[in-house]
Amino acid sequence: MLVLDRVYKFILGYIISFIKDWFMNIVFPDAGSLGSDLDLSLFHNLGNFIKWENTPEKELEDRIRNADVIITNRIILDEEQLKAAKKLKLIALTATGFNNVNREYCQKNRIALANVASYSTDSVAQHTFTILLYLLEHSRYYDDYIRREAYLEDQSFANVSRPWNEINGKNWGIIGLGSIGRKVASIAEAFGARVFYYSTSGVERPEKWKRLSLEDLLRTSDILSIHAPLNGQTENLISSGQFNIMKKNAILLNLGRGAIVNEEALIEALKDRKIAAAGLDVLCSEPPLQGSPLLNFVQEDRLFITPHNAWGSLESRMRLVKEVYKNITAFNNGIERNRIV
Secondary structure, three states: OHHHHHHHHHHHHHHHHHHHHHOEEEEEOOHHHHOOOOOOHHHHHHEEEEEOOOOOHHHHHHHHOOOOEEEEOOOOEOHHHHOOOOOOOEEEEOOOOOOOEOHHHHHHOOOEEEOOOOOOHHHHHHHHHHHHHHHHOOHHHHHHHHHOOHHHHOOOOOOOOOOOOOOOOOEEEEEOOOHHHHHHHHHHHHOOOEEEEEOOOOOOOOOOOEEOOHHHHHHHOOEEEEOOOOOOOOOOOEOHHHHHHOOOOOEEEEOOOHHHEOHHHHHHHHHOOOOOEEEEOOOOOOOOOOOOHHHHHOOOOOEEEOOOOOOOOHHHHHHHHHHHHHHHHHHHOOOOOOEOO
């Protein structure tokens, strides 16, 4: 009986091992980038799923070596890293941007690449107005005023020492009129703003808002928000020359990509009061480098920086996980869905 029991366990173990090898191996080296509050258990339905909160560069090759599918947000997957993944069939990005993956290598080696789009439209649009209203109404100043108990000693029932303006009647310029740009435009109109836009792609298409040249948009905008991708047309799009023609009361909001705005030129524009204020959710280096001039300037309430979390509402992240799951399922069924390569 004991011998039969051992034989049974051996056969069962072999079958389990065979099944595991037959199922695809799915790894998520930077799952922590989506937050620790998400349920990722659905990926176990697709194969052997292993996740790590973060993966140091020196451990990446070992962790992706046997992967059939890599799920990743911002991990750099260049030729050097991808060469280690001999079984790799699909890279499923948990983001819209794909600058972190070597597409040429993927094409050459028949590795599929899929991203997700439009999952964060509501989240980013809402965050755009969070940043704007924080700056526009001097929220930091008034919050500090209450917290230091200065209101207790004030002789007046109201403090309006930092005047603020309404959005109603202002010119709102948008750079990048994709799904997020259109959502922001609609909300801005609800506030009573006049909306204009600049097309970074140059593609002509019917829109309900007036299209302007970049120079005209900069000259006329009281509020300027960026929702464009980073590419050859947008890199360093806003620099010293552009700040020189903007309104002195203008507020700049960058929720596209950090390198669209020249950060050194931005700091100089703020110091010289060429613009009133700036709000950033994206930076050229994320996280910022030690000694970044942006961090030194952040003490003033004319610059507000959030840590690239505009996309990160709970609902947005839940949609994102479902979209990635659908991308992998489609790939398994021979269907091209959200494919870059």
